[in-house]
Amino acid sequence: MASQGWLKLHSERVESALDRLLDSPQTIPHRLHEAMRYAARGGGKRIRPLLVYAAGQLGKSSSADQEQMLDAAAVAVECIHAYSLVHDDMPCMDDDDLRRGRPTVHKAFDEATALLVGDALQTRAFEVLATAPGDANQRLKMIACLAAASGSRGMAGGQAIDLESVGKKLDLPGLKQMHAMKTGALLSCAVELGGIAANLNAEQLAKLDQYSKALGLAFQIVDDVLDATADSQTLGKTAGKDAAANKPTYVTLMGLDYAQQQAKELQEIAMSSLDGFGIQAQALKDLALLVVNRGK
Amino acid sequence: MASQGWLKLHSERVESALDRLLDSPQTIPHRLHEAMRYAARGGGKRIRPLLVYAAGQLGKSSSADQEQMLDAAAVAVECIHAYSLVHDDMPCMDDDDLRRGRPTVHKAFDEATALLVGDALQTRAFEVLATAPGDANQRLKMIACLAAASGSRGMAGGQAIDLESVGKKLDLPGLKQMHAMKTGALLSCAVELGGIAANLNAEQLAKLDQYSKALGLAFQIVDDVLDATADSQTLGKTAGKDAAANKPTYVTLMGLDYAQQQAKELQEIAMSSLDGFGIQAQALKDLALLVVNRGK
Incomplete structure (x- = not known):
C-alpha cells in the first residue's frame, strides 16, 4: 500500500491522543483509571480513530483547532468502542475471557x-468532545x-437485537439491520466526525456516508x-463463538464463498464513492483495503 | 410549604419532558426502549430535575429556547441518575431486587x-443536550x-471508591470525598445546569455552588x-443494606444524633447561600427542606 507511512504516523497519533486525553492512573480513584487505560489502550487496529483522521484530511485547509478537534x-469514538467491548465481554452478555489477546477487563x-x-469511558467520550477547542456548533x-x-x-440497540436473535432465525434483512446498528453506525460516525471537523459540505458528506455504509457492511461480513475460519490466536479473541451460540451470521445465511465475494464488492463500492475527492482520499481507500483484508 | 403549587407543576413538567424526550416503545428495538422507560419513568422524587428548574428561574428573563434547554x-440529569441506579442494582454491584417499590430492571x-x-440512558442524556434548541456554547x-x-x-469514580471501601474503615474525610463524588457531584451539576441555562454570572454560580455542596452532603447524611432507621417499604428499596455490608456511613461514623444535627446545619447553610437571590430562590429553598425532611 502507498501509505504505510500515513498509517504508522496516525496510529501513533491515536495512541498519543488517548494517552493525553484519558485520565492518568495517578488520578483518584487509581484503580478505575488504571482499568480504563487497560481497556482503551490495549492495542487493537484503531480502525475508527484512523477513519476520523482519514476523513478529516478531506477539507480544503486545516487549523490548529481542527487538528485538536x-x-x-x-x-471519543475509540472510547465508545472500548466501552462497548468491555460491557459486551461481561458474563451477562457474551461472557468472554479473552480480548485482543489479553484477559478481558472483568477478568x-x-x-x-x-x-x-x-460507564466512565462512555462519559469521557462526550466530555472530550465537549471540552475540545474549536467551533461550538461543529462540536455539538x-x-x-x-x-x-x-x-x-x-x-x-443493535446489541439488544443481537441478544434477542440468539437461537432465532434472523433473515438477511434482519441481520443487516442489526449489524448496521451494532457495528455500522459507529464506523459511519467515525467517518462523519472527520467530515464535520473538515467542514465538508452536504454533498461531500453524502459521498462519505455511501463510503462508510459500504465499509461498515463489509467490515461485519469479514x-x-x-469468526468461521480463523483460530483464537489470530483473532485475539475467542473464535467460533457465533456458530457455538447458534447466532445467525452472514456466513451461515449466505455461505462462505458468497460472503467473501460480497465483502469484495462492498469494498469496491466504498472505493468508488471517493472518486470525487482525488488524492486526499487515499487514506480512506487504504483503510477500506485494510478492513476487508484484515486478520489474514 | 409555600410552593406546593410550584412542586406539583414542575413534577408534572419533568414527567412530560421525560415522556417527550425518551424514545417510544414503538421504536426498534421495542424491548430496550420499553425497559429504558421502565427505568426512567418509574417514579422517584425527581430531585435532580426539580433542582434544574428551580435554579433555572433565577435568571433575569426567560426565552422559549431557555425553557427547552x-x-x-x-x-439529561434524570437519565444519568436513572442509568446509575440500574447499573448499581445489578448483581455485580449492589445486587438489589427492589427499587422505588418495584422490581429492579435486571429483575x-x-x-x-x-x-x-x-448504557443507552447515559447516551440519551448527552444526546438530548446536544440536540436541544438554544445557544451552542451554553449547551456545550x-x-x-x-x-x-x-x-x-x-x-x-465515587462508586468505584464505594466498592473498594466495603469492609474497610473509611474515615470521615474519606467518606465525605466518596459521597461528594458519588452523589454530590450530580446534585451540584443539576443546580449548575439550571444556572447555565439562566445565564447567571460567575458570582451567582459560586453562590449556587455553595448551596448545592451543602445540599449534597445533607442529602447523603439523610x-x-x-437507611439506619426506616423500613424497606418506606424507602421503596432494601433498608439496612449499608450496615449489613459493613459499609462506613455517616451514622456509623458520627452516631445518629450528630448525623441528624449535621443535616439540619447543612440545610441552613444551603438556605443562607441563597440570600442574595430574593423571592426567585423560593423553589430552591423548598427543595432543600424537601431533601432534609424526606422519607418521614
Missing part, C-alpha cells in the same frame, strides 16, 4: 470495575452524531468470515 | 438488558458539566439516617 473525535480486574470502566454536531450512533437507535 | 437539562427484564438500558458547557459530574472523577 480531530484528536478529540478520534479519542483482569473484576465485574463491578468492568461495569464502571465501560459531533456529540449528536456520536450519541445517535452509539445509543438505543444505534450500537446499544468479521463473520474470520 | 431546561427541559433537556432536566431529562423485571434481564441482566443483559439492564446493562444496555443503563452543560454537556461538559454533566460529564465531569458523572464520569470517573465524579459519580462513577440517606444514611434513613
Whole structure:
C-alpha cells in the first residue's frame, strides 16, 4: 500500500491522543483509571480513530483547532468502542475471557470495575468532545452524531437485537439491520466526525456516508468470515463463538464463498464513492483495503 | 410549604419532558426502549430535575429556547441518575431486587438488558443536550458539566471508591470525598445546569455552588439516617443494606444524633447561600427542606 507511512504516523497519533486525553492512573480513584487505560489502550487496529483522521484530511485547509478537534473525535469514538467491548465481554452478555489477546477487563480486574470502566469511558467520550477547542456548533454536531450512533437507535440497540436473535432465525434483512446498528453506525460516525471537523459540505458528506455504509457492511461480513475460519490466536479473541451460540451470521445465511465475494464488492463500492475527492482520499481507500483484508 | 403549587407543576413538567424526550416503545428495538422507560419513568422524587428548574428561574428573563434547554437539562440529569441506579442494582454491584417499590430492571427484564438500558440512558442524556434548541456554547458547557459530574472523577469514580471501601474503615474525610463524588457531584451539576441555562454570572454560580455542596452532603447524611432507621417499604428499596455490608456511613461514623444535627446545619447553610437571590430562590429553598425532611 502507498501509505504505510500515513498509517504508522496516525496510529501513533491515536495512541498519543488517548494517552493525553484519558485520565492518568495517578488520578483518584487509581484503580478505575488504571482499568480504563487497560481497556482503551490495549492495542487493537484503531480502525475508527484512523477513519476520523482519514476523513478529516478531506477539507480544503486545516487549523490548529481542527487538528485538536480531530484528536478529540478520534479519542471519543475509540472510547465508545472500548466501552462497548468491555460491557459486551461481561458474563451477562457474551461472557468472554479473552480480548485482543489479553484477559478481558472483568477478568483482569473484576465485574463491578468492568461495569464502571465501560460507564466512565462512555462519559469521557462526550466530555472530550465537549471540552475540545474549536467551533461550538461543529462540536455539538459531533456529540449528536456520536450519541445517535452509539445509543438505543444505534450500537446499544443493535446489541439488544443481537441478544434477542440468539437461537432465532434472523433473515438477511434482519441481520443487516442489526449489524448496521451494532457495528455500522459507529464506523459511519467515525467517518462523519472527520467530515464535520473538515467542514465538508452536504454533498461531500453524502459521498462519505455511501463510503462508510459500504465499509461498515463489509467490515461485519469479514468479521463473520474470520469468526468461521480463523483460530483464537489470530483473532485475539475467542473464535467460533457465533456458530457455538447458534447466532445467525452472514456466513451461515449466505455461505462462505458468497460472503467473501460480497465483502469484495462492498469494498469496491466504498472505493468508488471517493472518486470525487482525488488524492486526499487515499487514506480512506487504504483503510477500506485494510478492513476487508484484515486478520489474514 | 409555600410552593406546593410550584412542586406539583414542575413534577408534572419533568414527567412530560421525560415522556417527550425518551424514545417510544414503538421504536426498534421495542424491548430496550420499553425497559429504558421502565427505568426512567418509574417514579422517584425527581430531585435532580426539580433542582434544574428551580435554579433555572433565577435568571433575569426567560426565552422559549431557555425553557427547552431546561427541559433537556432536566431529562439529561434524570437519565444519568436513572442509568446509575440500574447499573448499581445489578448483581455485580449492589445486587438489589427492589427499587422505588418495584422490581429492579435486571429483575423485571434481564441482566443483559439492564446493562444496555443503563448504557443507552447515559447516551440519551448527552444526546438530548446536544440536540436541544438554544445557544451552542451554553449547551456545550452543560454537556461538559454533566460529564465531569458523572464520569470517573465524579459519580462513577465515587462508586468505584464505594466498592473498594466495603469492609474497610473509611474515615470521615474519606467518606465525605466518596459521597461528594458519588452523589454530590450530580446534585451540584443539576443546580449548575439550571444556572447555565439562566445565564447567571460567575458570582451567582459560586453562590449556587455553595448551596448545592451543602445540599449534597445533607442529602447523603439523610440517606444514611434513613437507611439506619426506616423500613424497606418506606424507602421503596432494601433498608439496612449499608450496615449489613459493613459499609462506613455517616451514622456509623458520627452516631445518629450528630448525623441528624449535621443535616439540619447543612440545610441552613444551603438556605443562607441563597440570600442574595430574593423571592426567585423560593423553589430552591423548598427543595432543600424537601431533601432534609424526606422519607418521614
